[in-house]
Amino acid sequence: MRRRTARLRTLTMSAALALGASLLLAPGPGAAAAAEPPPATDYCGDNCADILPPGANGGATLAEILSHRAFGTRPPHADDQLGPYDALSSGYPGLTDDRLTEFFNDASFGVRADQVASVTRPRDDVTITRDKKYGIPHIQGSTRYGTEFGAGFAAGQDRLWLIDLFRHIGRGELTSFAGGAPANQGLEQQFWPQAPYTEQDLQRQVEYIKSTQGERGKQAMADAQAYIDGLNAYREKSKNGRYFPGEYVLTGKIDAITNAGEIEPFKITDMIALASVVGGLFGNGGGGEVESALSLLAAQQRYGVEKGSEIWETFRARNDPETVQTVHDGTSFPYAGKPEKARGTALPDPGSVAREQLVHDREGGARKGAGTAEDPVRVPKRLKPLQGLFDDGVLPADLFGGAAANPAQRKGMSNALVVSGKHTASGHPVAVFGPQTGYFAPQLLMQQELQGPGISARGVSFAGVGMYVQLGRGQDYAWSATSATQDITDTYAVELCAPGGGTPGKDATHYLYRGSCTPMEKLERKNAWKPTVADSTPAGSYRMQVFRTKYGIVTHRATVDGKPVAYVSLRSTYRHEADSIIGFQMLNDPGYVKDAASFKKAAENISYAFNWFYADSRDTAYYNSGANPRRAKDIDPSFPVHARQAYEWQDFDPADNTSAQTPPAEHPQSVNQDYYVSWNNKQAKDFSAAGFGMGAVHRGDLLDDRVRGLVEKGGVTRASLTRAMAEAAVTDLRGEQVLPELLKVVRGKPVDDPRLARAVQQLEAWQKAGAQRRETAPGSRTYAHPDAVRIMDAWWPRLIEAMFERGLGSGLYGSLTAQLGVDEAPSAGHGPTGAHAGSAFQYGWWGYADKDLRTVLGEPVRGWTEDAYCGGGTRDACRDALLGALAEAAAEPAAKVYPGDASCKAGDQWCADAVIHRALGGITHRAVQWQNRPTYQQVVEFPRHR
Known part of the structure; x- marks a missing residue:
């Protein structure tokens, strides 16, 4: 070397x-010539x-x-x-x-x-x-x-x-x-x-x-x-x-x-x-407690309090025994788990929740459907052809996924x-x-x-x-990081009050803080604009307004046990x-x-x-970092909590938003484990992540399976580890991890319909070839199994609905899918950074589907209901439901599966998946083949040490 x-x-x-x-x-100022420093070895x-x-x-x-x-x-x-x-x-x-x-x-x-x-x-x-x-x-x-x-x-x-x-x-x-x-x-x-x-x-x-x-x-x-x-x-x-x-x-x-x-x-x-x-x-991690409360209420309304709570916890999967973990030696790091008997939980009255209004006083171009631009900023004539360079805005609306229903899953x-x-x-x-x-x-x-x-x-x-x-x-x-998403954000229900007495309404701007009726702090941002060469939106203005309390920012209004409250969001890194x-x-x-x-x-x-x-x-x-708040005893961090001193973070001081935090020894950590993988999966046993999605199938499995195989074989090199990453980066998680079970159910009996039989054969061939979404050759812009990929993209949302909606009921199914989207394929126009963002398969129902299919097949399952949802638990009925969804998917043309956008024509499968650098200025770049891969990436192997 x-x-x-x-x-x-x-x-x-x-x-x-x-x-x-x-x-x-x-x-x-202050510049001074100095001796050249010694070289860095x-x-x-x-x-x-x-x-x-x-x-x-x-x-x-x-x-x-x-x-x-x-x-x-x-x-x-x-x-x-x-x-x-x-x-x-x-x-x-x-x-x-x-x-x-x-x-x-x-x-x-x-x-x-x-x-x-x-x-x-x-x-x-x-x-x-x-x-x-x-x-x-x-x-x-x-x-x-x-x-x-x-x-x-x-x-x-x-x-x-x-x-x-x-x-x-x-x-x-x-x-x-x-x-x-x-x-x-x-x-x-x-x-x-x-x-x-x-x-x-x-x-x-x-x-x-x-x-x-x-x-x-x-x-x-x-x-x-x-x-x-x-x-x-x-x-x-x-x-x-x-x-x-x-x-x-x-x-x-x-x-x-x-x-x-x-x-x-x-x-x-x-x-x-x-x-x-x-x-x-x-x-950041956490948040979304109001949405969690609404989905719990939906489960309880469908099944009753006891059974509904049990079903909700199954889907929440706070500590799924089958999920991939970064620290995989069994070491336990308890955090943010479910207490045996929760205190202080503040569930809203059904139908009472309303999101706090943010935008007020819209004028001109801030109004939906505003008309032609007037009074634009003066621009030299020679620049006029550039009108429209940024007509959709300097930044796209879904740049970072928009306001997701569950903030814990934005990133x-x-x-x-x-x-x-x-x-x-x-x-x-x-x-x-x-x-x-x-x-x-x-x-x-x-x-x-x-x-x-x-x-x-x-x-x-x-x-x-x-x-x-x-x-x-x-x-x-060398060092690097992945987003951890542990719960460092909580929601408190502050009881509203009227100064001087009286009955407050849900829009009240005073609240009880440690027994005193305290005014909320109103914060505003007034923005106005004129159209420019970079933006043809008509001149306009609006005002953003939020209310701040000592327990955080108001996000919702509701009633709890008939009393008006404001739900407020408090994260430990706020003011820090x-x-x-x-x-x-x-x-x-x-x-x-x-x-x-x-x-x-x-x-x-x-x-x-x-x-x-x-x-x-x-x-x-x-090491897992984060300002993890030390909560009061028996607080359930998945739901809103009453804003009372007994339920506050320990040693909470609102002046600078400080509190006691879990000591470093309680954070997931390890030295010289045989290997580590992380793709935003669960950190360790008993360490509860914020939000839904840490289930039996996770994109971390794409790494874990490959790296474990390399370690068992021995002799790992920089190239072999890079190959493992790169192969995972072009692999469809659903095709590798769930399609085998789907095919077992579907193949339980002969598929008589020729069209369905053909679709099943195509899916089988794709799965055996590695379930990849990769070009046949550099620059071909064509996948080796394009029809199978199209069928899977069209089938997945249909099969999830066919498996779960009837058993859960449309209300609960809708509530749970609002918590956790059913799919995040490369071509999807959603996810952490929107469409064409590379990152895919972070959140979805693949773990639920995998467990339910194994239940139908009579295979071992941990952390799931006794009876399957698909087909009411019977294999034949489940098969019929899956085949019905498959028939619809196979018949859907590419132009509908990939409807096109500003960058791609309808039906262009490769382009729908492709990574496109979103212009934040005047320079744009060509689309490239999809890869589910870090944006910045290091490959390191140090042969020496100081």
Whole structure:
């Protein structure tokens, strides 16, 4: 193995010019020349690789956007990682360790001298070196401030427009910033109510970190300020140099002719707003207790209280004994389970629940069906042909799945495969892991390397909060995460009251807090917009309004035992959006993380709900992070709870939303288990996830089955583990895990109808071939078994209805399907990030179907009802129901199964599944073959350790 000692080389001016580099000399306040730091030793050699499509460069000037629109050209490094990423779906069967760099980047530290494309020095104490191949920024600072300043400056170069978008989303001001398209309205309406902060709230969170987190907290905020300073330095230079992102012209922020206009300066509080969006997307868990209560009431109405509660618990599957688990050695980590006798549960009176109104005073383009645009922002005539560039809004309405019925299931992404050195060919651990954050142009994540005092890491960070690498590698270790979705959000029923006495109505704005009638705090966001080149929505305005209590944000109104209440949502990370910065600071610090134990200590400081994975040359480790509240005794977290002091989180203080939390030892964790897999599945025995869906069949099975097989065989390599991931990424979960049972039932007797017999044969052939949705050859845009895939896509929702609706009753069936959608195929227009998002098979009824079919077949089943729902429990009746649904599915033409959208023609199966990068600006990219795979991904195997 070749040993590499890498350094980020600071070139002289003459060397830089000789290479054709662009050198920006801009010493800022406090800049000071310093001795060049010693090189960072890279203990991975050539064994670390990564990939992030479409490309590192997420910026485009107006000229580049116009050229892209007219001629299809793209800025350098905008899409050069898309091809290798796409190719793995077809190329994985022949993958070897030597061929990994055909599909991944070399993720070594530094840039070799012959690979330097440009060098930028925004201050004397920092250098940003970009490589020729992918243009990734390698930032080396001789001072801590300079390092972080450089990180902010590079973020401006690569993601200025995106960062600006997301700070406005976090503040609930997207429409005022980017136009009133329905998609933009939907986004701010989705995110702002989760974290409706005032400027004082945001600043208080900054001060909280400084005052409560010791020296690391003070350093973190100093690093954040340096990052903001660097971002602002680039903002000013790009504006003065007229090379700022062209979207500022297209949305009317800057005049293309006069350069009049402004890019608002960034503030440290913007990072808190950004963090609330990122955390809300990928690091929250829980919520949905009102919807759970409604489905329980539906079950009780159908079957009576005792039987209905039993059936509801069966579908809730809080601790399904058959589900795949990350910690699979039987270790128990009890959390958020069902108490034997619950206290304080506040179920609503039937028919009394109403969702709180968010939007008020709609005017003009905010009204449904508003007319023609008037008084648009002035745009030069030569830009008029671009009208319609973003006609559907800068961001699509279903960008993050919309407002799902159960908030606990809005997200849940990323996967990890980690194998202990005991089972690898080299004797060193191997890991293939990364976050599945959707596909956007530019990407939400950005690549960077940071080298400076107390910082040594390479990987990715979310744009705008990138003062540290959030997922990546250090000198001799790597780490990654998956969304954990454990329950850190609860719903309280606050009793409404009338000040001075009297009887309150359901719309009352006062509530009882520890015996006192207390006014709710009304928070508002007023947005108004004019049409721009980027948005043809008519001028309009509206007002968003939420009420905040000491127990959280009002989400619903109802009555409980005849008394009016407001249901409010309280999550433990509310008012603590950036506290996790301490954990990331530790993960980037080579002086802190030196082994598995110190890695777990760092992960303990991350408040959001994530599963963290670690590998170095000797050890593997897993730790589940999150601010898990310590609840009062015998509280059932699946349902709303009365807002009384006896039922509050232990040591609850509403001033900063603090409470007692479960200690680190009670979080699921492990060191050197034979292997770990995670695809947002259950963490460990007795650790109850939020919401429905952790059942007998989970997409985690696609990984677990394959990795377990590799471990049993031994000699695991980077290539073999990558192949396991890639094969799972193109496999239909239903076809691999449930179709065998379906075929057993259907084949119980001969299928006489020729059309049905043909459909069954096609499904059998597909299942035997691996139930994959993969091209016959690179670029063919055709699956090997297209008819079988079409039949399964059409059959699944029909067969679930045929199996369960009659037995459950339409009311309960509808309530349960609102809790957990029946399907999430690649072509579905829903899910964590909407259509064409890659991520699939996260939530669905496949586990229910599998258990019920095994019950029908008389096979062993744990954690299910005694009698099957399908066919009333009889095999023949179940078979008839399945065949009836299959007949309808087989007859449904492709044009109806895949109805088409703005990107695909009706009936185009490949395109319906395809991954399409959603444009967040003026540059778009080609569709690529479907892969259910992390967006950013690392493949690592460290041969040495410090």
